[in-house]
Amino acid sequence: xxxxxxxxxxxxxxxxxxxxxxxxxxxxxxxxxxxxxxxxxxxxxxxxxxxxxxxxxxxxxxxxxxxxxxxxxxxxxxxxxxxxxxxxxxxxxxxxxxxxxxxxxxxxxxxxxxxxxxxxxxxxxxxxxxxxxxxxxxxxxxxxxxxxxxxxxxxxxxxxxxxxxxxxxxxxxxxxxxxxxxxxxxxxxxxxxxxxxxxxxxxxxxxxxxxxxxxxxxxxxxxxxxxxxxxxxxxxxxxxxxxxxxxxxxxxxxxxxxxxxxxxxxxxxxxxxxxxxxxxxxxxxxxxxxxxxxxxxxxxxxxxxxxxxxxxxxxxxxxxxxxxxxxxxxxxxxxx
Amino acid sequence: xxxxxxxxxxxxxxxxxxxxxxxxxxxxxxxxxxxxxxxxxxxxxxxxxxxxxxxxxxxxxxxxxxxxxxxxxxxxxxxxxxxxxxxxxxxxxxxxxxxxxxxxxxxxxxxxxxxxxxxxxxxxxxxxxxxxxxxxxxxxxxxxxxxxxxxxxxxxxxxxxxxxxxxxxxxxxxxxxxxxxxxxxxxxxxxxxxxxxxxxxxxxxxxxxxxxxxxxxxxxxxxxxxxxxxxxxxxxxxxxxxxxxxxxxxxxxxxxxxxxxxxxxxxxxxxxxxxxxxxxxxxxxxxxxxxxxxxxxxxxxxxxxxxxxxxxxxxxxxxxxxxxxxxxxxxxxxxx
DNA sequence: TTTATTTACGAAACCGTTTTCGGAACTTTA
DNA sequence: TAAAGTTCCGAAAACGGTTTCGTAAATAAA
Numbered sequence: 223x224x225x226x227x228x229x230x231x232x233x234x235x236x237x238x239x240x241x242x243x244x245x246x247x248x249x250x251x252x253x254x255x256x257x258x259x260x261x262x263x264x265x266x267x268x269x270x271x272x273x274x275x276x277x278x279x280x281x282x283x284x285x286x287x288x289x290x291x292x293x294x295x296x297x298x299x300x301x302x303x304x305x306x307x308x309x310x311x312x313x314x315x316x317x318x319x320x321x322x323x324x325x326x327x328x329x330x331x332x333x334x335x336x337x338x339x340x341x342x343x344x345x346x347x348x349x350x351x352x353x354x355x356x357x358x359x360x361x362x363x364x365x366x367x368x369x370x371x372x373x374x375x376x377x378x379x380x381x382x383x384x385x386x387x388x389x390x391x392x393x394x395x396x397x398x399x400x401x402x403x404x405x406x407x408x409x410x411x412x413x414x415x416x417x418x419x420x421x422x423x424x425x426x427x428x429x430x431x432x433x434x435x436x437x438x439x440x441x442x443x444x445x446x447x448x449x450x451x452x453x454x455x456x457x458x459x460x461x462x463x464x465x466x467x468x469x470x471x472x473x474x475x476x477x478x479x480x481x482x483x484x485x486x487x488x489x490x491x492x493x494x495x496x497x498x499x500x501x502x503x504x505x506x507x508x509x510x511x512x513x514x515x516x517x518x519x520x521x522x523x524x525x526x527x528x529x530x531x532x533x534x535x536x537x538x539x540x541x542x543x544x545x546x547x548x549x550x551x552x553x554x555x556x557x558x
Numbered sequence: 559x560x561x562x563x564x565x566x567x568x569x570x571x572x573x574x575x576x577x578x579x580x581x582x583x584x585x586x587x588x589x590x591x592x593x594x595x596x597x598x599x600x601x602x603x604x605x606x607x608x609x610x611x612x613x614x615x616x617x618x619x620x621x622x623x624x625x626x627x628x629x630x631x632x633x634x635x636x637x638x639x640x641x642x643x644x645x646x647x648x649x650x651x652x653x654x655x656x657x658x659x660x661x662x663x664x665x666x667x668x669x670x671x672x673x674x675x676x677x678x679x680x681x682x683x684x685x686x687x688x689x690x691x692x693x694x695x696x697x698x699x700x701x702x703x704x705x706x707x708x709x710x711x712x713x714x715x716x717x718x719x720x721x722x723x724x725x726x727x728x729x730x731x732x733x734x735x736x737x738x739x740x741x742x743x744x745x746x747x748x749x750x751x752x753x754x755x756x757x758x759x760x761x762x763x764x765x766x767x768x769x770x771x772x773x774x775x776x777x778x779x780x781x782x783x784x785x786x787x788x789x790x791x792x793x794x795x796x797x798x799x800x801x802x803x804x805x806x807x808x809x810x811x812x813x814x815x816x817x818x819x820x821x822x823x824x825x826x827x828x829x830x831x832x833x834x835x836x837x838x839x840x841x842x843x844x845x846x847x848x849x850x851x852x853x854x855x856x857x858x859x860x861x862x863x864x865x866x867x868x869x870x871x872x873x874x875x876x877x878x879x880x881x882x883x884x885x886x887x888x889x890x891x892x893x894x
Numbered sequence: 895t896t897t898a899t900t901t902a903c904g905a906a907a908c909c910g911t912t913t914t915c916g917g918a919a920c921t922t923t924a
Numbered sequence: 925t926a927a928a929g930t931t932c933c934g935a936a937a938a939c940g941g942t943t944t945c946g947t948a949a950a951t952a953a954a
Contacts (some may be wrong), residue, residue, distance in 0.1 A: 225672055225699050227910060238934045243912060253932060268695070270673035274619065275910035277610040278939045285653075293642075294635040302629050306656055315675070317621075318654045320642055336561055337606035339651070359604070363561050479842040501839060506815040508844030563940060574904045579942060589902060611941035614909045 226267050235263050246271075277338075285315045286529060287340035289331055291323045291348050291372075295472060296500035297518045298346070301370065304522025305344060312530050314341075323445045325350035332360045342529045343367040344522075347374060349411035349445065366532045366540060370525040371516075373415050380543040382525040386416050389514045389549045390423025393468045393496040396512070398431045400557050402466025402494055406439040406457055408478070410471045420470045420498070439464055443474060451477040458485050458493065465493050466557075472499040475511065495556040498549075509555035517547045562603050571599055582607075613674075621651045622865060623676035625667055627659045627684050627708075631808055632836035633854045634682070637706065640858025641680060648866050650677075659781045661686035668696045678865045679703040680858075683710060685781065688749035702868045702876060706861040707852075709751050716879040718861040722752050725850045725885045726759025729804045729832040732848070734767045736893050738802025738830055742775040742793055744814070746807045756806045756834065775800055779810060787813040794821050794829065801829050802893075808835040811847065831892040834885075845891035853883045 232239045237256070245252045245260035252260075263269075277283045288305055290298045302318065309316050317340055321328040328348045333356065335343060343360065345367055354374040361367050361379060370382040397405050407424045409417045421440070428435050441457055443450045454477055457464065469478055475497045479489070487493050489509055496512045497504075504511040524545060532538040568575045573592070581588045581596035588596075599605075613619045624641055626634045638654065645652050653676055657664040664684045669692065671679060679696065681703055690710040697703050697715060706718040733741050743760045745753045757776070764771050777793055779786045790813055793800065805814055811833045815825070823829050825845055832848045833840075840847040860881060868874040 225674065229910075239911080240913080240935075241933055244933085247912085251932065256932080268672070270669065272614070272910050273673050273675045274610040274613040275939090276912075278608070278614055278941085279910080279912045281939080283610065293629065293638050294632065296630065299630040299635055302654075303656070306629075315653055315655070317651055318638075319651070320639070333606065336604070337609050338561065339609045476838050476842055483842075502812050503837060503839045503843060506812055506819075506843055507839060508842055508846070510844070565940075575941080576905075576943080577903055580903085583942085587902065592902080608940050611909090611939070614911085614940085615942045617909080 226269050227272065228269070231260075231263060231267060231269050234267065235259060281338075283339060283341050284313060285317050285340045286526070287317045287319060287331075287335050287343040289319045289321060289328065289343060289345045291321050291346065293318065293320060296502065297371070297472060297516055300500055300518035301346075301522030304519040304524075305526040308523055308526040308530060314530075321348040323349040329356045332356045335365060336360055336363045340365065342533055344525050344529060345369055346372040347414070349414055352413035366529060366538075368525050368529050368532075368540065370521050371416060375415055378541045380525075380528055380540040380545070382521050382528070382545050382547070383416075384516045384521065384549045385546050386419035387423040387426075389498070389551070390420035390468065390470070391427045392423070392551045393498075393514050394424045394427035395431070396551060396553065396557060397466035397468065397494055397496060398427065398433065400466070400490070400494055402464075403433060404436075404439065404462065404464045405433070405466040405468065406441060406464035408441050408443055408454070408467065408469045408471075408474050410443050410474075412442060417470055420468075424468055443471075447473070447477060450474060451481060454478050455481040455484065458482065458487060463493075467493060467495050469495065469497040469499075472497065472501060475499055475501065475507075479507065489556050490558060496551075504552070505554060507556070512554045512557040513552050514549050515552050516549045520547055562605050563608065564605070567596075567600060567603060567605050570603065571595060617674075619675060619677050620649060621653050621676045622862070623653045623655060623667075623671050623679040625655045625657060625664065625679060625681045627657050627682065629654065629656060632838065633707070633808060633852055636836055636854035637682075637858030640855040640860075641862040644859055644862040644866060650866075657684040659685040661688075665692045668692045671701060672696055672699045676701065678869055680706055680861050680865060682706055682708040683750070685747035685750055702865060702874075704861050704865050704868075704876065706857050707752060711751055714877050716861075716864055716876040716881070718857050718864070718881050718883070719752075720852050720857065720885045721882050722755035723759040723762075725834070725887070726756035726804070726806070727763045728759070728887045729834075729850050730760045730763035731767070732887060732889065732893060733802035733804065733830055733832060734763065734769065736802070736826070736830055738800075739769060740772075740775070740798065740800045741769070741802040741804065742777060742800035744777050744779055744790070744803065744805045744807075744810050746779050746810075748778060753806055756804075760804055779807075783809075783813060786810060787817060790814050791817040791820065794818070794823060799829075803829060803831050805831065805833040805835075808833065808837060811835055811837065811843075815843065825892050826894060832887075840888070841890060843892070848890045848893040849888050850885050851888050852885045856883055
């Protein structure tokens with residue numbers, strides 16, 4: 223059962239190709255009777271239009287690209303759900319591309335998108351990304367792009383983020399209120415907007431509560447799990463080791479807990495922990511984990527909704543459409 | 559900077575369109591000198607070929623479709639990583655489509671794929687799927703399809719699975735060896751191959767150890783988290799409540815743990831638990847969770863590799879290419 | 895030198911749609 | 925009854941590549 227095309231359908235019905243096409247698109251030029259005939263035959267012969275022919279002619283791919291660092295991460299997988307929920311409604315497909323935190327990969331992906339494979343892009347940049355030429359190139363080639371979560375500050379387009387500064391502040395202040403006075407911050411990137419804003423919030427909270435920051439307590443983690451474990455373990459073994467930790471990203475949770483177990487540090491007695499995390503299992507960890515929970519699904523949904531608005535109106539201006547959706551501090555046993 | 563096309567590139571170089579195309583594909587018909595000129599100009603003018611034009615003519619989309627029930631699940635997100643790792647190497651894109659466990663969605667997605675949007679498909683069927691006409695239709699329209707994890711037994715194509723029966727057996731036997739004599743099984747679907755095989759393994763283990771199965775201990779969970787929580791709680795409240803539980807799917811972990819907390823049942827003292835799960839946090843749960851860990855990444859990688867082999871050779875026969883990759887029982891504190 | 899072969903390129907068909915434009919047949923208006 | 929307007933459909937161009945085929949020029953063989 224090879225797939226049938228519009229020409230064969232036309233021959234079958236003794237109609238022209240253009241009539242078929244119009245009938246399938248419910249054009250006013252075609253009589254109801256003919257439309258019904260076409261629809262019926264189309265269903266009977268199992269006609270499925272070739273998307274490439276449509277896209278080539280119509281300049282619409284009906285695809286959006288979602289470029290993220292990683293899929294095995296609660297935040298991103300929930301965001302994908304949010305994105306997919308609107309894409310599906312609009313009859314669009316979602317092309318998910320992973321950068322694995324590599325700038326090179328990110329550049330190649332965006333470059334390829336210039337060919338028109340997608341009509342628009344949602345991007346959460348890699349941890350290595352510090353330049354934004356590749357993003358500007360894509361945008362100026364006419365493909366709308368919206369950032370979500372991890373953004374290039376300097377690019378003039380919509381950015382859907384959460385309140386990273388405030389969240390960093392809240393997390394840190396919470397630890398202080400729970401009695402911590404030596405608080406470490408686990409970062410994931412030197413250049414990433416989210417890391418830096420969360421870190422700034424951390425600094426501000428320390429400042430506001432008359433605690434002084436210590437460089438040794440700012441740990442730059444990497445994309446390598448083993449290495450992160452070693453870094454964290456090392457941090458906790460220092461003579462003036464921290465009694466509170468803010469982990470700025472979900473994937474640091476497991477190495478952090480494991481390091482505490484290995485060093486026989488009791489959470490929250492010896493060290494209190496807050497993680498930026500959307501883990502469903504946060505509440506059943508040992509001990510349950512205090513989190514900054516991000517509105518992942520909403521962020522994805524909002525970004526996608528905005529992108530489709532842009533695609534609908536040709537002259538939409540994304541520059542003034544940024545949005546900040548707040549995260550929430552969920553207090554659990556790792557800090558109490 | 560609007561995207562340039564091959565015609566403009568040809569005009570720029572005073573060459574014909576066909577020469578450009580051949581040069582870019584490193585055809586033997588074109589001299590090295592011309593090739594270099596073309597490559598250089600192509601880079602300078604930032605030429606990116608239109609994928610739809612190529613696909614339309616060449617019958618190759620350079621896309622594969624990955625159809626899965628859910629992305630916010632460790633198994634699937636790891637499998638995606640495996641798939642993506644080979645796709646990237648082959649220069650392919652991955653179109654991820656979510657069924658959200660709905661048969662209707664699955665049918666629509668596969669139907670659309672018949673149009674040629676993808677060159678091949680990797681499918682893990684929805685919990686509702688019990689018929690396979692939609693799959694056979696797609697395959698007979700000429701698009702190769704490979705199942706991974708959740709398969710339609712009756713469809714004649716390659717299936718990359720894990721040893722579900724043995725895993726169900728191992729999980730159950732482990733509980734028995736730990737002293738459980740009333741063991742419940744949490745299923746996710748009546749029709750799903752994985753559920754049923756795991757359940758059969760469970761039955762066989764009970765039989766081999768002279769324990770008799772009890773219908774009340776087989777719980778059919780749904781896609782609704784709240785409802786699952788209620789079902790599990792109800793199970794644990796029965797007068798003859800189980801002292802061992804096999805949860806056949808990852809997403810039941812959290813409701814199960816929460817139900818135990820709510821009922822003040824101590825794990826593993828009052829009830830021992832084994833979950834089919836790839837959660838990274840299994841080791842830091844309260845208590846750490848004994849799991850059947852599936853080779854998610856490998857399964858994705860294997861399925862994708864096989865698919866690309868099929869795409870390379872036109873006469874590849876997938877019927878004899880199924881593969882079973884074993885899961886492993888990882889014993890932790892929820893059973894000891 | 896003549897003929898055969900190879901090299902390097904261009905013209906044009908083609909992929910399957912969508913869309914513009916033209917026009918026959920029919921209906922309405924003057 | 926003639927003119928004007930509607931309704932419904934078909935022919936053909938267009939989208940941007942790839943590929944087949946033809947051929948002029950250069951080279952090799954006779």
